[in-house]
Amino acid sequence: MAAPWVILRRFLGVVPKQAEAENPAAISTALRAPPRVTILSVGPSARPEATRPDKVPYLIAADPTGLLICFTVGEAPSETVDLIVAREFLPPPGDPSRYPTTGSAEHIPRRPASMPATCNLRSVGLTPGLFAGDYVIAELQVGMRRAKLLRFFSRERLWIETDLPSPLSSMDREWAPSGVVAHEGRLWFLDLSWGLISCDPTTILPALRFHNLPPGRYIHEAKPFLHTIRCISVSNQMLRYVDIARDLDLDGRAAERKVVVWTGIPDPVSGDRDCSVRWLKTYEMSFKEIWNDPSYKDTQLPKMIPEIVLVNPRSPNVVYFFLRRSLFGVDVPAHRVVGFVKDAHKLVAPRCRRCVLPWDLAPSIANGNI
Structure with a gap:
């Protein structure tokens, strides 16, 4: 294949x-x-x-x-030099x-003494440079008033520290880094509790732009387990947000859980595809539909809520999950299991679920x- x-x-x-x-x-x-x-x-x-x-x-x-x-x-690991x-x-x-x-x-040469020596691994990303074969490594350190972008340029073999205005200056909360994805020549720094910060790290003076999560996904503080029920990645050349959501019934009580996928669309109103992202709900599916499918029954897995692992980078319909010792992929709109590995727990380090x-x-x- x-x-x-x-x-x-x-x-x-x-x-x-x-x-x-x-x-x-x-x-x-x-x-x-x-x-x-x-x-x-x-x-x-x-x-x-x-x-x-x-x-x-x-x-x-x-x-x-x-x-x-x-x-x-x-x-x-959370830090490195x-x-x-x-x-x-x-x-x-x-x-x-x-x-x-x-x-x-x-x-990669270590940073000079004028810069912080240690990298926060949840704030570091890699993206292609301006010329073929080049790349840029970038770490974002963001506060309420100012931000620092620490970048390594492969062509010059040089670290550069850039002081920038913070995109959080009008917001009264701290940033909790959850990871970084590369998309459309930009790095997208993630806080899964409330938003994304994007920039083009190849420019001399990058502009940091804040983007909200899809409607209703904001929570007031970061939780250590968020990466097990939420993820942001790139699939079929589009930005995707996936989460395990819970509906409310007519009485306001929690109802069944489901998988929901949103696609980030550049906002055409702004006239600048980098200025904002409009989230379009792409599909959703209840876990009951997945559990009742013959392909799920064939796995002999229990009817339990799994952990989100990743999205197929070529097909946004396929999401991969962990459940107990198993890794499996689901074509969510078709509620069909499309791949299954029984003993995937052997690939996971103890107490670390960010494993693939x-x-x-x-x-x-x-x-x-x-």
């Missing part, structure tokens, strides 16, 4: 030093068709500190441009017909079969 995308585990494998002769590549993997999960392995040459084998490689962002990887201590970008994936020697399985690693990312493969990678 064609393979335009894969699911990547965020906690990467490690090639031991003694096995480097057999596997000398900086990054290696065997791509697996969804819903199976692809696991990248990091070789000793890719590690920024050979004397710190305790630092775990963790995937921050996946873009056709490359993969942004950090190294940090701990099972559920060490970054690499994996690119130039190639087929094995002597077998060019196979899918690319090895890649190079570009070490979709990787929409570049055309140069996606021309073969898995």
Whole structure:
């Protein structure tokens, strides 16, 4: 089958030093068709500190441009000072017909002393640069009055810190970063409790713009479990917001839960596609409809509310969920299970549910079969 995308585990494998002769590549993997999960392995040459084998490689962002990887201590990392970008994936020697399985690693220099040394992983994104083959890494630190955008430009091999007006200056609440997605040449910094901040990090003086979540999705404070019932991602080249919602009956009491997907549409009234986003409800489906479908019954899963994992980057109808030990995809409008992995719990680190990312493969990678 064609393979335009894969699911990547965020906690990467490690090639031991003694096995480097057999596997000398900086990054290696065997791509697996969804819903199976692809696991990248990091070789000793890719590690920024050979004397710190305790630092775990963790995937921050996946873009056709490359993969942004950090190294940090701990099972559920939140900060790092060490970054690499994996690119130039190639087929094995002597077998060019196979899918690319090895890649190079570009070490990102640490920030100068004038900047904060540590990156907040939920505020860091990767996006293509202005020229072919270039990329930009950006971290947003935003307050009520001012914001800082810390950017690394691959062409210049340089970190730049830019002080900017905060888009939250008229709002009386703090920002709680939930992640970053790249879309339409912009980075979208997420707070799943109330909105998004977008900017074009390739410009000299980026404008930070705030965008509300879809109607009725604002909550007064961030919750630690929000990423299990809400997600924002890109699918079929559009911004998508997905959540598990609960209707109210005529008496105002909570009724059945359902999956709801909204699509972010550039506001045509503004005359500037970057100024605002209008959310259009794309579809919704109750879990009862999913549970009663024969395809769900075939999985032998219980009738329980699952956790949202990701959206198929090529088809917004297909949403992936975790339930107990299983990872499965559902064509939500058709309420049909379209993929199922029973023992996906083996891919999840303890106490960390942000465990996978979709990787929409570049055309140069996606021309073969898995």
